[in-house]
Structures are given as C-alpha cells and as structure tokens.
Amino acid sequence: MKVMKFGGTSVGKPERMHQVAQLVTADAEPKIVVLSALSGTTNALVAIGDAIAAGNRTGAKNKIEELEAHYANFIKQLVEQEECVAKATAITREHFEFLDIILRISFSDALYKDILAQGELLSTKLFSVYLQEKGIDHLLLPALEFMSIDVNEEPELPAIKYKLNKLLQQHSDKKLFITQGYICRNARGEVDNLKRGGSDYTASLIAAAINASVCEIWTDIDGMHNNDPRVVNKTVPISQLSFDEAAELAYFGAKILHPTCIWPAQHSNVPVKLLNTMQPQAAGTTIAEDAQSTGVKAVAAKDGIIAIKIKSSRMLLAYGFLRKVFEVFEKYRTPIDMITTSEVAVSLTIDTDAHLPEIIKELEPFGSVEAEDNLTIVSVVGNEIAETPEVLKKLFDAISTIPVRMVSYGGSRHNISLLIGSEYKKEALQLINSGVFGL
Ligand SMILES: Nc1ncnc2c1ncn2[C@@H]1O[C@H](COP(=O)(O)OP(=O)(O)O)[C@@H](O)[C@H]1O
Numbered sequence: 135m136k137v138m139k140f141g142g143t144s145v146g147k148p149e150r151m152h153q154v155a156q157l158v159t160a161d162a163e164p165k166i167v168v169l170s171a172l173s174g175t176t177n178a179l180v181a182i183g184d185a186i187a188a189g190n191r192t193g194a195k196n197k198i199e200e201l202e203a204h205y206a207n208f209i210k211q212l213v214e215q216e217e218c219v220a221k222a223t224a225i226t227r228e229h230f231e232f233l234d235i236i237l238r239i240s241f242s243d244a245l246y247k248d249i250l251a252q253g254e255l256l257s258t259k260l261f262s263v264y265l266q267e268k269g270i271d272h273l274l275l276p277a278l279e280f281m282s283i284d285v286n287e288e289p290e291l292p293a294i295k296y297k298l299n300k301l302l303q304q305h306s307d308k309k310l311f312i313t314q315g316y317i318c319r320n321a322r323g324e325v326d327n328l329k330r331g332g333s334d335y336t337a338s339l340i341a342a343a344i345n346a347s348v349c350e351i352w353t354d355i356d357g358m359h360n361n362d363p364r365v366v367n368k369t370v371p372i373s374q375l376s377f378d379e380a381a382e383l384a385y386f387g388a389k390i391l392h393p394t395c396i397w398p399a400q401h402s403n404v405p406v407k408l409l410n411t412m413q414p415q416a417a418g419t420t421i422a423e424d425a426q427s428t429g430v431k432a433v434a435a436k437d438g439i440i441a442i443k444i445k446s447s448r449m450l451l452a453y454g455f456l457r458k459v460f461e462v463f464e465k466y467r468t469p470i471d472m473i474t475t476s477e478v479a480v481s482l483t484i485d486t487d488a489h490l491p492e493i494i495k496e497l498e499p500f501g502s503v504e505a506e507d508n509l510t511i512v513s514v515v516g517n518e519i520a521e522t523p524e525v526l527k528k529l530f531d532a533i534s535t536i537p538v539r540m541v542s543y544g545g546s547r548h549n550i551s552l553l554i555g556s557e558y559k560k561e562a563l564q565l566i567n568s569g570v571f572g573l
C-alpha cells in the first residue's frame with residue numbers, strides 16, 4: 135500500500151483535482167490519499183479566526199462570505215451531474231453554516247482550531263463527490279478518528295498505527311482511501327492540527343503507521359531544488375537525498391516539506407518521493423536511507439530568527455552555567471536552533487517570540503542579555519559536507535560581502551549554518567547559488 139499526499143496547490147483548482155483523480159487511479163496498488171485544504175483556504179480560515187478573536191465579527195463575516203463564494207465557483211467547475219452538484223453544495227453549506235454559528239457563540243482556542251480544520255474537511259469531501267461522479271470506488275477515512283497528538287503536541291505513532299490499521303482491516307475490500315492532512319485530535323480529545331504545512335507530516339505518519347511502500351508528496355514543483363525558487367532565479371531539482379539531508383533542509387526552511395515530516399518515514403524506512411502534480415512524468419526527488427552520495431546538495435533559509443546574547447565574565451566558564459541557561463528555554467518549551475560560546479558570552483537563536491519577555495527576564499540574573507530579531511539562518515546541506523574539500527572556502531568566498539553574525543559548523547555532518555540579517559537573505563542565497571553551486 136502506498137501513501138499519496140496532494141498539497142493545497144495540487145487541489146486548489148477544479149481541473150487540478152480532476153488531475154489528482156487520474157493520478158490516484160493510475161495504478162492498481164492500494165493507496166491512502168492525503169489531501170490538504172484548497173490553496174489559500176487555511177490562510178483565509180486563520181484570518182477569520184483572528185478577526186473573531188479580535189472581536190471583529192463584521193470583518194470575519196465578510197471573509198466567510200468571500201470564502202463561501204470561492205467554493206461556490208469551485209463546485210461549478212468540479213462536478214457536472216445535478217445530483218453531485220447538489221451534494222457538493224450541501225457539503226459546503228454545512229461547513230459554512232458551522233462558521234456562521236461560531237460567529238454567534240463565545241470564542242475559545244478550541245473553536246479556533248475547529249475553524250482551521252474546515253479546509254481539509256471540505257477538500258476531502260468535495261474530492262469524494264468528484265470520485266463518486268466518476269464512479270471511482272473509494273472510502274473517506276476521517277483523520278479525526280486515528281490521527282492524534284499527546285499533551286506535548288507530539289504525534290502518538292503507536293496509537294495512530296493501531297487505530298488506522300484497525301480501520302483499514304474493517305474495510306479490507308477497499309483499495310482507495312481518502313483522508314485529511316493536517317488535522318488531528320489532541321490529548322483533550324479536541325480538534326487540533328499538526329501546525330502549518332502539516333499535511334506532509336500526516337502523510338509521513340500514515341506511511342510509517344502502515345509501513346507503506348512509498349510516501350509520495352505531490353506538489354507544484356518537480357522535487358526539492360538546490361535553492362529556494364521563490365528567491366533565486368536559477369535552481370535545479372535534486373534527484374536523491376538522504377533522510378538526514380532532507381530533514382535538515384525541511385527544518386531550515388525548504389518550504390516544500392514540513393519541518394518535522396521526515397522522521398516518521400525514516401523511522402519505518404519508507405522512501406519519500408517529491409513529485410509534481412502538473413508534470414507527473416518528471417523524476418522528482420527520492421529521499422531514502424541509501425541515498426548517501428556526499429557533497430553539497432542544497433541551501434535553505436529560515437526567517438523570523440531571534441538571537442539572544444548573554445554576557446557574563448563571572449559565570450560563563452563555570453560548570454553548570456549552560457545548564458541553567460538551557461533550563462530557561464526548556465521551561466518555556468522554546469527550542470534553540472544555533473548556539474556559539476566565547477570566553478565571556480553565549481549566543482543562541484530561537485525561532486519564536488512567544489515567550490521572549492519571560493525568557494529574557496529569567497536570563498537576566500546570569501548576566502547582561504541582548505535580543506535581536508529580523509535574522510535569518512542560511513543552511514548549506516549535504517552528506518559529509520564538512521569533509522568535502524573546498525566547501526567552506528567556496529561558501530565563505532561567495533558570501534564575503536555579507537555580514538555574518540554566527541556560524542554553526544560541526545554540529546551535524548550534514549550542515550553548515552550561518553546567521554545573517556534578513557535584509558541580506560536574497561543576496562546571500564544568490565551569491566551561494568553562483569559561488570557554491572555554479573548556477
Ligand atoms: N528548496 C526548494 N525546493 C523546492 N521547492 C521549494 C524549495 N524551497 C521553497 N520551495 C517552495 O515550496 C513550494 C511547495 O510547497 P507548498 O507551497 O507547501 O506546496 P503544497 O501546497 O503542495 O503543500 C514550491 O512551490 C516552492 O516555491
């Protein structure tokens with residue numbers, strides 16, 4: 135059995151959904167198809183939730199109406215038969231009625247998550263209606279019945295495995311299952327999600343849970359490119375990546391993959407393929423354990439980074455000092471991305487300001503604390519990169535005009551990371567493209 139995940143761009147237009155139907159019926163292998171919300175929908179739902187949270191009910195109502203109109207148009211081109219048009223219309227009405235009700239009741243965090251879940255519920259149900267119209271046998275598997283996260287918001291792989299396999303056994307006559315990406319239940323049993331872009335994570339968790347033959351991530355580009363195609367002009371697809379390389383690229387900003395979506399597939403040794411819905415014949419990228427070729431593969435950039443510097447001539451070299459610093463970040467569940475130390479200071483980076491004031495306050499007894507935002511981590515990734523001759527020289531020659539704030543080298547065998555001001559990101563990625571990749 136294989137997993138095929140189609141992102142928002144692959145289901146965002148009726149004709150693309152038609153194409154998805156062709157791709158999922160192209161071979162006889164049983165499959166679980168994971169769909170994201172239509173592109174733009176989750177952003178619109180976030181805007182609706184934010185407007186309601188801010189007490190701007192008129193603004194929220196206008197956004198809901200705009201989104202409903204978008205779905206009304208979508209349906210017109212998705213299905214033709216009167217009966218299917220009626221079904222699709224009833225489905226959208228039901229979900230927009232839910233949003234209308236939320237406008238009238240008191241708002242909570244749990245309701246916000248419910249709002250965000252509507253996108254994937256809509257896309258899968260509408261796709262199911264289209265499959266019905268085409269007479270394609272399938273079953274809609276509700277993700278909320280098997281996809282769960284624990285109190286620390288981590289997916290519960292053993293529970294997911296148990297529940298999903300049980301559901302599949304109950305429907306062993308079926309060959310095609312459709313389910314929602316992104317959405318799940320949390321430890322309180324409420325509707326929750328796997329964070330933005332989380333449908334890739336859903337696909338990888340499902341692939342691990344069923345020990346799939348392959349986890350295919352279908353998107354709007356022919357695989358992982360060597361650089362961010364939204365930022366630089368000339369990029370090329372990479373045919374093979376190891377799990378570690380792909381995980382580093384996803385974590386350090388390659389938007390094509392959700393930051394943590396590699397580990398489940400790696401855990402079960404399921405190869406992941408990145409493929410293009412608009413160009414299905416393109417080779418794409420294969421991510422697998424045995425893709426071990428060495429050398430520089432790609433560069434990615436992660437924005438929204440904050441650097442914190444703690445200066446303390448007294449305490450820094452005392453043992454136990456770093457532990458005390460790390461405990462503050464642990465307390466606020468804020469991961470540290472990069473860290474460097476010197477005789478008198480320790481500098482580290484985080485990617486969220488959610489608890490910044492509390493963190494700074496608790497660090498102040500250790501020394502003087504400075505925080506700086508608007509920074510970007512640029513990560514150059516490739517197996518055994520540190521042992522690859524010339525890489526460091528080429529990299530630093532290429533970016534000699536860019537002020538570099540921090541460097542991380544040696545922490546992983548697959549990664550060299552640089553911290554720069556976000557205003558230099560585009561220039562740095564372009565310089566690395568020509569200086570390191572020769573493009
Ligand atoms: N290194 C990269 N390789 C390929 N695509 C990238 C890379 N970095 C950023 N992207 C962007 O990721 C996009 C695909 O991811 P996403 O928008 O999340 O797709 P989907 O809607 O299918 O989930 C591409 O259109 C591309 O612009």
Ligand SMILES: N[C@@H](CC(=O)OP(=O)(O)O)C(=O)O
Binds near residue numbers: 142173316332333
């Ligand atoms: N719809 C969700 C989940 C997702 O993964 O979407 P996409 O596959 O289009 O990146 C989001 O926008 O965050």
